[in-house]
Amino acid sequence: GESVGLHLPTLSVQEGDNSIINCAYSNSASDYFIWYKQESGKGPQFIIDIRSNMDKRQGQRVTVLLNKTVKHLSLQIAATQPGDSAVYFCAETIPYSSASKIIFGSGTRLSIRP
């Protein structure tokens, strides 16, 4: 079946510390994975992506790790800031006809302690 992620948990992090958000996926056909950030009252926004032929990708303050053996993704945010407060979703992309079927995980709420 299609199942990405866990029930919505909350991660509380001290400002300035690193954050690690985890996600599990179940579809072996998924070939592309994306992390999205959703701030309150807004739509999800792309943060970083990774293809299934990679195991690590770095962006500005963010790193995504992919472990295909255990079907696990993680998002690492360095030096967490108040503006990082949001719900974070992992998403897997499954090739489907002329489009892509993009399945979202259930999200993790990140809150920042001052």
Added chain:
Amino acid sequence: DTAVSQTPKYLVTQMGNDKSIKCEQNLGHDTMYWYKQDSKKFLKIMFSYNNKELIINETVPNRFSPKSPDKAHLNLHINSLELGDSAVYFCASSHGSSGELFFGEGSRLTVL
């Protein structure tokens, strides 16, 4: 300029009514989507259109009927609204089969 815009942003209506949500994107993308986000923040795909053609229909009740007059627009019409239809509906677009979605701000539907 807003890349993906949805109207209305808020919609409050009675059970049994029919309502529509409109979506437009000015990104030149050829694929558009509707997602439903429930109160627990779970985002579930409903429909996907590519160049005005329905590609994905995720076992959504027949009361939901998407319409794409052109590749820049994807509207969602809902008949006979039920309490369980209350949610935030997000429109999104992407370039071809790219998994990078550009979302609208959402339309919060409340059915009383």
